[in-house]
Amino acid sequence: MPDRLEMRRLEVRARDRMLLDGVHMSVEAGEILALVGESGSGKTLTARSLLGLPGPRPGIVSAELLIQVDGCCHRPYAGLGPAPWSSKLLDKRFKGIRGAVVGYLPQDARGGLDPLWTVQRLVAESITLGGTSGEPADWLRRAGFDHPAVVQPLYPHQLSGGMAQRVSLAMTMARGSRFIVADEPSTGLDPTVRNGILAEIRKLADDGVGVILITHDLRLVSRLARRVVILHQGKVLEEMAARELSSATSTRAREMLLATARISGGSR
Amino acid sequence: MNAGARFGAAVLAMVLAGWALASISSYDVIADVDPSRASLGPSLDHWLGTDHLGRDVAWRLLKASQAFMGPGLLACTVSSLPGVAAGALAGFFGGPIAYALRYLATVIATLPRFVLVLLAITIYGDNMWILGAAAGLAYAPTLAEAVYNRIDSLKRDEFVLAARAHGLGSWRILWYHLLWINCRYLVGRHALYLFSYTLLLETTLSYIGGFGVKEPTPSWGNMLAFEFGQRDGNPWGAWAPALAIWLTILACNLLANSLVEKRRA
Numbered sequence: 001m002p003d004r005l006e007m008r009r010l011e012v013r014a015r016d017r018m019l020l021d022g023v024h025m026s027v028e029a030g031e032i033l034a035l036v037g038e039s040g041s042g043k044t045l046t047a048r049s050l051l052g053l054p055g056p057r058p059g060i061v062s063a064e065l066l067i068q069v070d071g072c073c074h075r076p077y078a079g080l081g082p083a084p085w086s087s088k089l090l091d092k093r094f095k096g097i098r099g100a101v102v103g104y105l106p107q108d109a110r111g112g113l114d115p116l117w118t119v120q121r122l123v124a125e126s127i128t129l130g131g132t133s134g135e136p137a138d139w140l141r142r143a144g145f146d147h148p149a150v151v152q153p154l155y156p157h158q159l160s161g162g163m164a165q166r167v168s169l170a171m172t173m174a175r176g177s178r179f180i181v182a183d184e185p186s187t188g189l190d191p192t193v194r195n196g197i198l199a200e201i202r203k204l205a206d207d208g209v210g211v212i213l214i215t216h217d218l219r220l221v222s223r224l225a226r227r228v229v230i231l232h233q234g235k236v237l238e239e240m241a242a243r244e245l246s247s248a249t250s251t252r253a254r255e256m257l258l259a260t261a262r263i264s265g266g267s268r
Numbered sequence: 269m270n271a272g273a274r275f276g277a278a279v280l281a282m283v284l285a286g287w288a289l290a291s292i293s294s295y296d297v298i299a300d301v302d303p304s305r306a307s308l309g310p311s312l313d314h315w316l317g318t319d320h321l322g323r324d325v326a327w328r329l330l331k332a333s334q335a336f337m338g339p340g341l342l343a344c345t346v347s348s349l350p351g352v353a354a355g356a357l358a359g360f361f362g363g364p365i366a367y368a369l370r371y372l373a374t375v376i377a378t379l380p381r382f383v384l385v386l387l388a389i390t391i392y393g394d395n396m397w398i399l400g401a402a403a404g405l406a407y408a409p410t411l412a413e414a415v416y417n418r419i420d421s422l423k424r425d426e427f428v429l430a431a432r433a434h435g436l437g438s439w440r441i442l443w444y445h446l447l448w449i450n451c452r453y454l455v456g457r458h459a460l461y462l463f464s465y466t467l468l469l470e471t472t473l474s475y476i477g478g479f480g481v482k483e484p485t486p487s488w489g490n491m492l493a494f495e496f497g498q499r500d501g502n503p504w505g506a507w508a509p510a511l512a513i514w515l516t517i518l519a520c521n522l523l524a525n526s527l528v529e530k531r532r533a
């Protein structure tokens with residue numbers, strides 16, 4: 001049975017309203033699953049729930065997460081008792097999963113880097129944590145830096161947005177995660193850099209990493225992903241094969257996709 | 269490192285070297301009294317001349333570093349260990365310790381610290397180690413609060429969340445990412461200011477007399493008091509300790525001011 005990650009019945013609440021309601025998805029090793037939806041539909045919340053990270057209070061109130069790697073099965077949310085769950089409890093439950101099994105590329109890549117650490121140290125730490133081999137320069141080169149020596153001594157505030165994305169990608173690759181949740185890794189980058197990053201993600205999937213790719217770019221979805229999950233106001237509107245995207249069945253899905261495409265600059 | 273910081277570091281290194289030299293030397297402050305060579309000017313035998321009891325000013329200057337060096341370092345330790353620990357734990361984990369700490373800090377902040385320190389030495393005598401410990405304790409809440417505020421604001425940053433997602437444990441995040449990298453300069457600045465504060469306290473008390481270091485044990489404070497205004501004296505007897513106090517405090521401040529995080533230049 002191949003490694004896979006499956007989320008079911010995900011519910012996230014804020015004080016006064018439901019933010020995610022019954023979200024479900026699953027991804028297998030070596031597969032790219034796209035997660036699309038308009039701004040505010042809950043993509044980032046979903047990504048964080050896959051890692052047990054804190055969000056609004058009371059936060060995650062129900063979730064069934066099953067992560068199967070190397071014949072070993074993790075169910076971090078199982079038997080937690082009544083919600084809300086403290087972040088300390090979730091820290092304990094997700095120990096050994098975060099990073100090692102599921103990696104996260106945050107939406108705000110630069111904000112995700114320790115502002116007082118150099119790129120060199122950041123990547124070196126990931127190598128140590130992941131127990132992977134190689135020098136920081138090797139991983140940076142894989143993440144699309146032609147001249148790693150130039151970026152290694154830089155601090156995050158000295159990086160451009162695209163550079164920060166790539167450093168973040170290098171860290172996640174060096175960490176050796178089996179699944180990667182990438183939150184809009186291609187937004188705001190020039191086409192060359194974007195294609196570089198996407199090619200790298202493609203290669204990761206070919207190497208057997210399961211990828212959940214969050215994006216607004218529908219062209220990208222049909223090019224990279226096999227399946228796509230469409231989120232709308234915290235619910236799964238539709239789940240389908242990526243190549244059927246252009247013939248999305250439900251009219252609401254169509255409308256929403258068109259709107260998303262318009263917002264992200266008519267990329268369709 | 270800028271020029272000021274380099275200068276400061278050099279001066280402090282010299283003070284430390286002088287202290288080490290004084291600690292291993294067999295110079296005896298009492299045996300050195302020799303009225304036949306009182307108030308001589310600088311010479312090769314006596315680099316800074318002699319005071320009006322014929323004692324070597326240069327040696328006494330070095331020996332006097334023992335009066336503040338130990339207490340100053342003690343103050344830094346006594347202040348930093350509990351200050352950093354309490355501030356970091358309360359800031360990172362929050363909860364009851366955070367409330368207790370804030371309460372304690374407020375209570376101590378309402379007491380004038382100088383009075384607190386004077387109180388300690390009136391009760392426990394003129395032991396400068398007590399002075400150092402008292403100064404350290406009096407300023408521990410200041411440091412705790414600074415560390416608390418820094419950690420408390422940092423822990424909500426996206427990078428802490430990303431570090432968690434990367435599989436880093438709380439302690440590793442707190443120790444490496446928040447304390448060591450983001451707070452070490454803060455702690456360094458505090459320690460340097462506190463050190464110069466302790467030096468100033470010690471020399472002031474010794475200058476005034478009553479409390480503080482008393483003759484014949486040398487302190488830059490009592491050397492100054494002893495030689496200041498001596499008629500036909502060796503001017504270096506007073507100038508040397510005065511300059512030493514001024515330079516050391518300046519050095520601490522210059523070095524402290526250079527300890528600034530390079531976050532967003």
Ligand SMILES: Nc1ncnc2c1ncn2[C@@H]1O[C@H](COP(=O)(O)OP(=O)(O)OP(=O)(O)O)[C@@H](O)[C@H]1O
Binds near residue numbers: 039041044046057
């Ligand atoms: N801490 C919070 N407290 C309350 N509501 C929140 C919190 N975080 C997110 N939300 C709400 O949850 C919803 C989903 O947010 P989320 O960040 O997942 O959107 P998104 O799909 O990632 O959007 P974008 O494409 O703009 O990144 C939004 O309506 C937002 O207002």
Ligand SMILES: [Mg+2]
Binds near residue numbers: 044
């Ligand atoms: Mg988002």
